[in-house]
Amino acid sequence: MTKALIIGGGIGGPVAAMALQRAGIEPVVYEAYDRPADYVGLFLNIASNGLDALRAIDIDVAGRADGFPIPRLVMWSGTGKRLGEVANGVRLADGTVSMCVRRGLLQRVLHEEAQGIAFEYGKRLESYTVTAGGVEARFADGTRAAGDILIGADGIHSRTRRILDPGSPEPxxxxxxxxxxxxxxxxxxxxxxxxxxxxxxxxxxxxxxxxxxxxxxxxxxxxxxxxxxxxxxxxxxxxxxxxxxxxxxxxxxxxxxxxxxxxxxxxxxxxxxIPASPVWYRGPVVLIGDAVHATSPNAGQGAALACEDAVVLAKCLRDLPDTASAFAAYERLRRARVEKVVAYSRRLGNAKTAGPVARFFRDLMMPLALKIFANEKAHAWMYTHHIDWNEKVGSA
Ligand SMILES: Cc1cc2nc3c(=O)[nH]c(=O)nc-3n(C[C@H](O)[C@H](O)[C@H](O)COP(=O)(O)OP(=O)(O)OC[C@H]3O[C@@H](n4cnc5c(N)ncnc54)[C@H](O)[C@@H]3O)c2cc1C
Known part of the structure; x- marks a missing residue:
């Protein structure tokens, strides 16, 4: 059985572990924190597309992690003028909508779901070497682990990314x-x-x-x-x-x-x-989530994209005959989408830093702009992305 070393037990790491296990691959998760970080971070949005990705592998976090639905965002000017409203995602077939969760509790629920999967804490990846049989990871505590593949799910300041591509742009x-x-x-x-x-x-x-x-x-x-x-x-x-x-x-x-x-x-x-990482994979090593395409939080997509990556990568490894073609298919299926989301989120952030003149026009134009551009249809590309676990991935 193929063994996958997953670096990072945040959001993408545990989801990748569960998806890989379903795909017949043995995962072990190595997390730098020395214990489960159930209370780390504040709250985040899991957009409807992220909930859909989790459901592809039968994980349902709705109603757990103290989560609650946030289908609607209402915009105001600082002076109290209502500028308009926009849908926060779309409603899935069963009525589920984007949710707000405490990040630490979401992590706890994912760990509970991943029962039976090995998690090792206090394992900060320091380096890895590609070996004849696969890859060997070395951790800051002096221990090592060997596997067939290594998945860098170690977040925006990813050590895996730095080793994989020392020239990769800084966040x-x-x-x-x-x-x-x-x-x-x-x-x-x-x-x-x-x-x-x-x-x-x-x-x-x-x-x-x-x-x-x-x-x-x-x-x-x-x-x-x-x-x-x-x-x-x-x-x-x-x-x-x-x-x-x-x-x-x-x-x-x-x-x-x-x-x-x-x-x-x-x-x-x-x-x-990280607007665009030139290298997503090399040899037996591949990156997912924030490690390869961190997005600013403005669009509320960071956790959702990490979940999507994890499930798509597992499908590619399940359906394609070797690691190289699986990683190539994974990048092909993911790159354009995630880069579009990162760019969109960055644009939303720019609107938050307007000077006095831009602010005047923004407050004037936003009600109309929201009507035209911020309806459910305009953002369907982001929120309705559906992953079917049973659909086969082709190589081309
Ligand atoms: C502590 C923390 C708090 C956050 N708080 C918020 C928040 O309040 N709101 C929000 O919108 N987003 C927050 N985020 C970001 C959000 O969770 C991510 O954008 C999103 O979930 C993407 O998930 P990911 O799995 O790719 O990366 P992350 O969720 O960042 O997970 C990466 C994991 O890798 C581990 N790691 C890092 N380096 C190494 C290493 N060398 N070896 C082993 N493990 C390593 C980290 O400890 C972490 O658990 C936070 C992230 C972190 C790590």
């Missing part, structure tokens, strides 16, 4: 820093099925209120120069609150109320993307 800073957390408010009603997005005067704000009164919020701030992750991590929650309240001083008062009532940690990270 590109989008000019935005994402800050977010959880809050409560006695005065805000639940925003059932809806996330609100506000184009503020100096920064962008998103929030939703759950039935329990808990609020999930995030802000995108414009940074002309790229900050390090460490410098952002050094900013205390109270300092973030102070800065954010100042940034949103001229916008809807509810933003300042949400920030002021925020409890617990406030997470912050610079937003990067």
């Amino acid at each position: 590109s800073f989008t000019g935005l820093v994402s800050v977010g957390g959880y809050s409560h408010s006695a005065s805000l009603a639940p925003t059932t099925n809806t996330q609100h997005l506000v184009f503020g005067k100096r920064a962008f704000f998103g929030y939703l209120v759950r039935e329990s009164g808990e609020i999930y919020w995030f802000a995108n701030l414009y940074y002309p120069d790229e900050p390090t992750r460490q410098s952002l991590a050094g900013v205390s929650a109270s300092e973030w609150k102070r800065q954010l309240i100042e940034l949103f001083a001229d916008d809807m008062p509810l933003i300042r109320e949400i920030i002021d009532n925020s409890t617990g940690e406030i997470g912050a990270y610079p937003v990067h993307d």
Whole structure:
């Protein structure tokens, strides 16, 4: 039986492991964290196409991971003018729509689903060598593992990508820093099925209120120069609150109320993307998810694309006679789609950093633009992508 070493136990890694197991390949997942990271990260969107990819291998996360449906996004100007609304994905045949989940809980559900699959923690990939029989991985703790193939699912700063193609472009800073957390408010009603997005005067704000009164919020701030992750991590929650309240001083008062009532940690990270990786695979090694095509979070597609990659790669390995043709088919089936999503998401981000003149025209034109371009049909290419597990992959 073919043995696959999967580097990274985030979202794409466990899904690849489950899909490969179905395809008759033995997976082992090697994760750098020393234990399951059930509470790491804030929340993310799993778009309907991602839910569809998971269902292709009979994984249903709807109603789990404390997830809840968000089929609708409503846009506002900072002054409180309703600019319009847009569908967040499409409704699948059984009524399922895009969901918001806590990232750590999603990871936990995926690990529960992957019962019987070996996960090894505290295994940070340092290097690998291609051997006569396949590939040997070496980890920072001094241990090694041998397999027939190696799948780099190790996220945007992928070590696998750096070894595979030392000339691969570094992730590109989008000019935005994402800050977010959880809050409560006695005065805000639940925003059932809806996330609100506000184009503020100096920064962008998103929030939703759950039935329990808990609020999930995030802000995108414009940074002309790229900050390090460490410098952002050094900013205390109270300092973030102070800065954010100042940034949103001229916008809807509810933003300042949400920030002021925020409890617990406030997470912050610079937003990067990888518009195009020249090399997706070489020899027995291949990349999936953020490792090969990280997208900014604006389109809410990062997790969904990683799930799609994982399932498509497993199908290619199942149906094609050798690794080289399977990896080539995987790239052929995936590259154009993911690069289109990354570019689309980057464009959405650019609208968040408009200056005063651009802001004026944006607020004027957006209601019309949303009507024309933001209907379900306009984005069907992204959200209705369907993967049929039983359909065979051809080599051409
Ligand atoms: C800690 C964390 C928090 C995040 N929080 C958010 C969020 O709040 N909102 C949002 O929209 N997106 C968030 N993301 C990004 C989002 O989860 C990904 O875009 C998406 O899920 C793509 O999945 P992926 O499996 O390709 O990569 P990831 O989900 O990034 O998973 C990569 C995994 O590889 C592991 N890894 C990295 N390097 C090595 C190595 N050398 N050896 C072994 N393992 C390695 C990482 O620890 C991680 O578990 C977060 C990602 C991470 C890692």
